[in-house]
Amino acid sequence: MRKLMLLSVFLGVGIISQAQKKAEIEFEVSGVCGMCEDRIEKALDVPGIISAEWDKKNKKATVAFKPKVLTEAQIHQLVADAGHDTDKIKATDEVYNNLHGCCKYRDGGSCAGENDHDHSPK
Secondary structure, eight states: OHHHHHHHHHHHHHHHHHHSOOEEEEEEBOOOSHHHHHHHHHHTOSTTEEEEEEETTTTEEEEEEOTTTOOHHHHHHHHHHTTOOBSSOOOOHHHHHTSOGGGOGGGTOOOTTSOTTOOOOO
16 A cells, blocks of 8 residues: 555656646857856756756857746846846846956957956956
8 A cells, every 4th residue: 555655656746747848948148258158057047947058159048947937038037137148138238247357248358368267256
């Protein structure tokens, strides 16, 4: 009887987890360096996001998320709130201006020749 109860619990959990479908989106995010990558991915480290990666080379974020928890617009807003423009939402000038100098992608920021993980925020 106990085994039957445990089996029922595991099956129930499996059904619930499958009911929470995941979606995946890819979108453009402006940035220039590893520090930008850290900031963007940290901004996407919230409940409802399963995984998030930003590719510095192609300037794209790939995000797997639970659409019952977050919308695509909310995900874009999280990135913009961290100071990075997406293809749908532009970061405010106030937040953008607080980025480290090398991260200022609108102004041609570049971390060329620098260790792009050792910068302190402005």
